[in-house]
Amino acid sequence: MSGELVRLLSDLKEPEALAFVEKALGEGVDPMDLLGQAKEAMNIVGQRFASSEYFIPDLVFSGVILKRIVEMLEPHIKKGQEAERLGKVIIGTVAGDIHDIGKDLVVFMLDVNGFEVLDLGIDVPIEKFVDTIKETGTKVVGLSGFLTLAFQSMKDTVNGIKEAGLRDKVKIMIGGGQIDEQVRGFTGADAYGKDAMEAVSLAKGWIGG
Amino acid sequence: MEKKWEEMSADEKQEAQFQKLLAPKDPEGKDIQFQSSEAEKSYKERITRIKDAIQLKKLPDRVPACPLPNMFPFNYAGLTIQEAMYDYDKCVAAFKKYVLDFEPDMHIGASGPGPGKFYEILDYKLYAWPGHGVAPTSSYQCHEGEYMKAEEYDILITDPTFFFSNVYLPRVFGALEPWGMLPLLPGIVEMYGVAFSFIPFGLPPVQGTYKALFEAGAEALKWAMAMGGVDGELKTLGFPNILGGFTKAPFDIIGDTLRGTKGIMMDMYRQPNKLLQALETITPIMINMGLGAARQTGNPLIFMPLHKGADGFLSDEQYKKFYWPTFNQVMVGLIEGGCIPLPAAEGGYNTRLQVIKDLPKGKTLWMFDQTDIIKAKEIVGDTLCILGNVPSAMLQLATPQDVKDYCKKLIDTVGKGGGFIMGNGAFFDEAKPENVKAMIDFTKEYGVYK
Numbered sequence: 123m124s125g126e127l128v129r130l131l132s133d134l135k136e137p138e139a140l141a142f143v144e145k146a147l148g149e150g151v152d153p154m155d156l157l158g159q160a161k162e163a164m165n166i167v168g169q170r171f172a173s174s175e176y177f178i179p180d181l182v183f184s185g186v187i188l189k190r191i192v193e194m195l196e197p198h199i200k201k202g203q204e205a206e207r208l209g210k211v212i213i214g215t216v217a218g219d220i221h222d223i224g225k226d227l228v229v230f231m232l233d234v235n236g237f238e239v240l241d242l243g244i245d246v247p248i249e250k251f252v253d254t255i256k257e258t259g260t261k262v263v264g265l266s267g268f269l270t271l272a273f274q275s276m277k278d279t280v281n282g283i284k285e286a287g288l289r290d291k292v293k294i295m296i297g298g299g300q301i302d303e304q305v306r307g308f309t310g311a312d313a314y315g316k317d318a319m320e321a322v323s324l325a326k327g328w329i330g331g
Numbered sequence: 332m333e334k335k336w337e338e339m340s341a342d343e344k345q346e347a348q349f350q351k352l353l354a355p356k357d358p359e360g361k362d363i364q365f366q367s368s369e370a371e372k373s374y375k376e377r378i379t380r381i382k383d384a385i386q387l388k389k390l391p392d393r394v395p396a397c398p399l400p401n402m403f404p405f406n407y408a409g410l411t412i413q414e415a416m417y418d419y420d421k422c423v424a425a426f427k428k429y430v431l432d433f434e435p436d437m438h439i440g441a442s443g444p445g446p447g448k449f450y451e452i453l454d455y456k457l458y459a460w461p462g463h464g465v466a467p468t469s470s471y472q473c474h475e476g477e478y479m480k481a482e483e484y485d486i487l488i489t490d491p492t493f494f495f496s497n498v499y500l501p502r503v504f505g506a507l508e509p510w511g512m513l514p515l516l517p518g519i520v521e522m523y524g525v526a527f528s529f530i531p532f533g534l535p536p537v538q539g540t541y542k543a544l545f546e547a548g549a550e551a552l553k554w555a556m557a558m559g560g561v562d563g564e565l566k567t568l569g570f571p572n573i574l575g576g577f578t579k580a581p582f583d584i585i586g587d588t589l590r591g592t593k594g595i596m597m598d599m600y601r602q603p604n605k606l607l608q609a610l611e612t613i614t615p616i617m618i619n620m621g622l623g624a625a626r627q628t629g630n631p632l633i634f635m636p637l638h639k640g641a642d643g644f645l646s647d648e649q650y651k652k653f654y655w656p657t658f659n660q661v662m663v664g665l666i667e668g669g670c671i672p673l674p675a676a677e678g679g680y681n682t683r684l685q686v687i688k689d690l691p692k693g694k695t696l697w698m699f700d701q702t703d704i705i706k707a708k709e710i711v712g713d714t715l716c717i718l719g720n721v722p723s724a725m726l727q728l729a730t731p732q733d734v735k736d737y738c739k740k741l742i743d744t745v746g747k748g749g750g751f752i753m754g755n756g757a758f759f760d761e762a763k764p765e766n767v768k769a770m771i772d773f774t775k776e777y778g779v780y781k
Binding site: 222 | 465592600601722725727729760762
C-alpha cells in the first residue's frame with residue numbers, strides 16, 4: 123500500500139487521495155508516513171512543473187489537495203515531529219504593489235522544495251523586510267513586483283537593507299511580470315528569476331540543499 | 332446603391348469602418364473641421380497607415396508608431412494618478428500634452444485612469460486605487476478574490492443578468508448591496524401578483540441604490556464628456572483614436588474578476604462541465620459588448636486584454652479545451668460585425684501561436700509582450716498584424732540608443748513586408764520620456780517602406 127498516496131496526489135486525484143487518507147488513518151497507518159508520502163508527491167508535482175508536464179493550474183490544485191490532506195493528518199501528529207527545513211527564505215511583494223499570484227507560486231515552489239518560507243504578503247514596507255531579516259537571520263530575500271513602479275520600490279528596498287547594514291548578510295532575488303536583467307542591475311539585487319523554478323535554484327545555490 | 336450593413340461581408344464591413352474613419356464626422360453628423368490642412372493630411376495618412384498594417388493587403392508607407400501607454404501620459408505631465416483620476420480637466424490636458432509632444436500615429440484616449448469619484452460613489456470593492464488602498468502615485472490594482480462562489484455556476488448559466496444584478500454587483504459595489512433584494516424580472520407577466528414584484532422598490536435600502544446610481548451616472552457622464560472632448564480635439568489636430576471599446580475572452584471574465592485565478596483553476600478539475608457551460612453562456616454577451624461599444628463610439632478596434640491563457644498558465648490541452656474555443660468565437664463574432672479585435676497578450680504567448688494562426692487574415696491586431704516576436708512573425712505574420720514589443724524595463728531604465736537599437740531590430744525583422752506596428756509590449760506607467768520619444772521618432776525615420 124505504501125506509495126499509493128504518492129501516486130494519487132501527484133496525479134491530482136483529489137477524491138481518491140482524500141478517501142485513501144481517511145481509510146489509512148482508520149486502519150492505524152502512521153500519519154507521519156502519510157505526510158512523508160504527501161511530501162514525496164509534492165516533490166513529483168514540482169518536478170513535473172519544472173519539466174513543463176504540469177502548469178500553473180496543476181500546481182495550484184495540488185496545493186489545494188495537499189492542504190486538505192494536512193488538515194486531516196494534523197490532529198494525529200504530535201508536535202515537534204515536523205521535518206527539518208533547508209533554510210529560511212523571506213518573500214514579499216514590494217511597497218506600492220498588491221499583486222500576489224506570482225509571489226504565491228514562488229512561495230509554493232520553495233515550500234515544496236523544503237524551504238521554510240516567510241511570506242510577508244503584499245505592499246510590504248522596507249522596514250518590514252529589514253526587521254524580518256534581523257529577527258530571522260535569513261540568508262535569502264525574494265522581492266516580487268508586477269507593475270513598473272515596482273522597479274524603484276525594489277531598488278529602495280535593496281537600499282534599505284544596505285542602510286540597515288544587512289546587505290552582505292543576505293542574497294536578494296527579484297521577479298515578476300516585467301522584471302529582467304536590466305531591472306536587476308538597476309535595483310542592485312543579486313539575481314532575478316524568470317519563474318518559480320529559478321527562484322528555487324537560486325535559493326538552493328545560496329543556502330544549499 | 333450602397334449595400335446595407337447587414338448584407339455586407341466581414342471584409343466589406345471592416346473596409347466600411349475604415350472609410351468612415353477616413354471621412355470623420357462631428358456628433359451632429361457634419362464633416363469635422365480640421366485645424367489645418369496639414370492636420371487633415373496627417374490624420375488621413377495615419378488612418379491609412381494603420382489600415383494597411385492591419386489588413387495585410389498593401390504595404391503601408393511606413394511602420395506606424397503607436398505606443399499604448401497606461402499611466403505614462405499622466406506621470407509625464409507631472410500629475411499623480413490620484414489627480415488624473417479626480418480632476419478630469421487635468422487628466423485630459425495631460426493626455427493632450429502627451430499626444431502633442433510625442434505625436435504617435437494612434438492613441439487610445441485619456442480614459443485609462445477612470446473617474447475616481449464615480450468609484451467612490453458606488454464604493455467599488457474590486458480595486459484599490461489612490462486614496463483607497465494604494466498611494467496617490469500608484470495606478471489602480473485589482474483585489475483578487477472569489478466574487479462568484481464555486482456553487483454559483485448554475486445561477487450564472489441559467490440567467491447571467493440575474494446573476495450580475497442580484498449576486499455579483501452587490502458584492503463588488505458596496506452601494507448596490509441591496510440589489511440582492513431585486514425581483515426576478517421575467518416573473519412580471521400578468522396582472523395577478525404583479526405588484527408583489529415591485530415591493531423591493533419601495534424599500535428604503537433599494538431606493539438608496541438608485542440615488543447612488545443617478546449620482547454615479549451623472550459623474551460618469553461628466554467624465555465621458557471630458558474624455559470625448561479631448562478625443563475630438565486631438566482628431567482635428569490630426570491624431571486619431573480608433574479604439575471602439577473593450578471586451579474579454581470568456582475564460583478571463585470568469586478567471587479574473589468572478590472566480591479569480593485560483594477559483595477557476597480548481598473549477599477546471601472539480602467542475603469542468605459547469606465551467607465550459609458558463610463560458611458558452613458568456614460568449615454571445617462578450618461579442619455584443621464589443622459590437623455595442625463599437626456602434627456607440629463609431630470606432631472598430633476592440634481591446635481584449637488576455638491574462639489566464641498565457642504561456643505557463645494553462646497546458647496546451649487546457650488552453651484548447653477551456654480558453655481557445657470561446658475566445659475564438661468572440662473574435663470571430665467581432666470580425667463578422669466589422670470590428671477589429673486587439674488582443675493584448677500579456678506575458679508570453681509562444682505556445683499559442685500555432686493555435687491563433689488559423690484566424691481570418693487581416694482581421695486582428697495583436698499586441699505581444701514577452702512572446703518571441705520574431706518567431707511570432709514567422710508563424711502568424713501572414714495572418715495578423717503584430718504590435719509590440721519594446722519592454723517596459725527598457726523604456727524605464729535603458730538609454731534612447733538602446734531603444735533605437737531594439738526598434739531597428741524590430742523594423743528589420745517583424746516589420747518586413749508590413750503587418751507590423753511599433754509599440755510597447757506591456758502597458759507601462761513609468762518610462763523615461765526620451766525613450767518613448769526615441770521609439771516613436773526612430774520608427775518614423777527608419778521605418779519607411781521603400
